[in-house]
Amino acid sequence: MSMLHTVNKSPFESNGLRSCLAHASKGDTVLLIEDGVYAALKGTAVSGDLWRCRIDVKFCVLGADLAARGLDKGRLIDGIRVVDYGGFVDLVTEHGRTQAWL
């Protein structure tokens, strides 16, 4: 059974995302929430890391947290799926298990 990982800290402030990617298994999904959404932006110092290191992991980002921070969807790395709260719940049920990277 695969795992849903949530990351809620900015990658510029915390190593939560990096550690998450180092421990996620193939087929897992990483959902970026709260300040974690900054990791989804194109052209940052971490966007290369995020994308290159795990092509076997899916990435999602919570739309409400993007909107709250004034981040337009056009600024996201290609291939990151934006989900709403209902989509968040679906991800939780699809994966069965959730691990929070705080």
Add this chain to the structure above:
Amino acid sequence: MAYQYNGHTIEHDEEGYLTDISLWSPELALEIAKGENIEMTEERWEVVNFLRSYYDEYQVAPAIRVLTKALAKSMGPAKGNNDYLYELFPYGPAKQACKIAGLPKPTGCV
């Protein structure tokens, strides 16, 4: 709320656990026990002393099975069980013995 004995005033919470666990003394234990209607026999001191030394070493109250195992070792298998502990402390070893021993209310104790 406080225990009063020999001119000392030692504060406790609403359930009788000490506010500052460093203020415990054997005389205070007798005072707390009195409030619980417990007479401090040698057997009860054995439990209280074990709780204190365990807490001193690990900063946590022992699991019940650790307590029963220790009693079995020191007082024989007939006394290393839950029944015996409840005989000594009818409201439960966690509730009464820890309180008398001056330990904080055990984590997870309801």
Add this chain to the structure above:
Amino acid sequence: MAEAAKSGAAPAPAKAKKKFLYVNRKAPYGTIYALESLEVVLIAAAFEQEVSLAFLDDGVFQLSKGQDTAGIGMKCFAPTYRALGDFGVTKLYVEKEALSERGLTVEDLQQVTYEDENDGFKAKPSIVLIDRAALAKVMAEQDVILSF
């Protein structure tokens, strides 16, 4: 389950234990996470599930030897890790990479042991050094992961 039935294996016990992993990633005194994790582990231990702990990132600092909090007015909970065995928690996974990134070796950690009931109550080490890839596998095998 279906497979077990097919192969005629013994049915799972009515109340199968779940595997719980507590993931510790923060240093001990700067935030409340480490102490909260330990308290939750002690409470959860009463429920007789299969509980293990993982220490990675700054979480490895929780097990450092020689902690003395007298000067900062906080409870020193490091000794409590040594009591975990008494509560049936006998596996503390420590990630090798997290140690070496911080210039630590296992010698810098306190010793934690448990008494093995199935082996004459011999004291055995609770700390299991594990590399990142193996820890990822351990995580993937859990029923429940609680993060601190």
